[in-house]
Amino acid sequence: MKTFRNTLATIIAGSVALGALEAQAAYSPTTLTFAQSSGFETSSSSLTSTDNQGADDSIRWYEHLSGVTPPVGTFDTIAWGLPSKNNGGLMLTDPFTISGDVNTVYSGLRVTGLTGSVTTGADIGLWGAYQPITTLYHKNSTISGSAFTLKKATIGSNLSIGLYNDPYHQVPITFTETMNVGNVPGDCAAGAPNNSICDDLFKFQLTSFAPITFSIDGKTFEADFGIGLFHNSSTNFPGCDGSGVCTVWTAEGVISDLSVLMRIREIPEPASMALVGLGLVGLAGLRRRRNA
Template identity: 75%
Template structure:
């Protein structure tokens, strides 16, 4: 029995020391990523204040910027011309159109990005956030007679190394304000960015739930956030009842990034083995005392 206890103790000690040595020699992993994002333009995924007009009076456009969006989606939405209340595909970039309130567009643009992301300095530790998508809002002063966006849907495909996440759908609601400062009904967003009356859009906090994946026998977890705000602000991640809000300044183009970080996580079986070894050591020590 004494010999068996010695063998058990040696095995347990070896497992623990092996784990410590592995952690001490841990080399962070860097993985390439690509995020493809676009707006779904089919009804009912896209709505406006004119849900009776052709294509709900929302226009869309495909720029040459960013990663190519998923099939059937477009990276840009636009609205605002009172003389053109029918929606559909545009051949001119609405973000480049200038003029008075009857000639310009407001719009949203979502651009997927490519890059690389690295795990933290040890197993279980997060690496640094990296931008995977940039969302722009061209907040023009448009005619009060124009129909405006009320909801949209972003479809995204994320690849990390050899892993591709299933198609991810993020519904958003949008509020085009009347630019009447100090009137709650006409300016429900207030002016957190210091302009006349901010526009706002909302999304569910669950849209940013972490994902888990395996590459080359290693287990990873990816976590998502928002950052790099320009002419915009948010209450994320302290969202109200699970609904997050982004406010965008008037008469400028604002932007923000969707961010991702990763970490390597140990296999559940390895954790269980280490735990059992530690419990065994503890039990033998109690018996010896």
């Protein structure tokens, strides 16, 4: 029994000493570099349109070469709208051209992966500031009522943070092209919260941006993701629809954009937490014995 008590006392003393050392040591925030590579998958299982024969005919793609190079098998831009069958495959000119080009008739989505750095908060467990890691652009053009349009797409991404590489991640979206048939909101196929003429919209699941945990050089970090920096668009984020389905609207004739944001924090090592927890259990055990 004496040996047990001595051992327990040693564990408790070690736990208290560890806590004292952590309290005395000035915490130094960690800064990590990141690179997010993002693109639209163009396989038939990841891309669908209003064309019952398949999106390969009615959706085209383009490599804009902006930001980080997209993952293999993906492209940073997809477009649709004219002619009815776009013949699939790679476009030779940028569908996001806004004037003086036949491509002004196309609607499209573009995703641009970014590079930068992100820093933890001022102490263990505290979040640092959000940083944009990907920007998504939406071009809403007036297109022919006979044109085939996008219905679903999948964004594929690779994210590196410091020495950590997150596995390939997919974010499915659904899309609604509201065809222009008049000059007032009531003439549109779907309503628009900002009373614009025939807003197009896309939806995504908020759960697609779940946090991740990773370790670098003996430290454990958590990364948290969000959506923000909205320009020229309306959204029901962060409330969404109550079930995690978020919607973004873009007015006719406008290019909107939003960004995926990331922040990080350092979290205590599991071994340290276990040691402290064991010490607390030991204290509780001794207290019960004394009260017996």
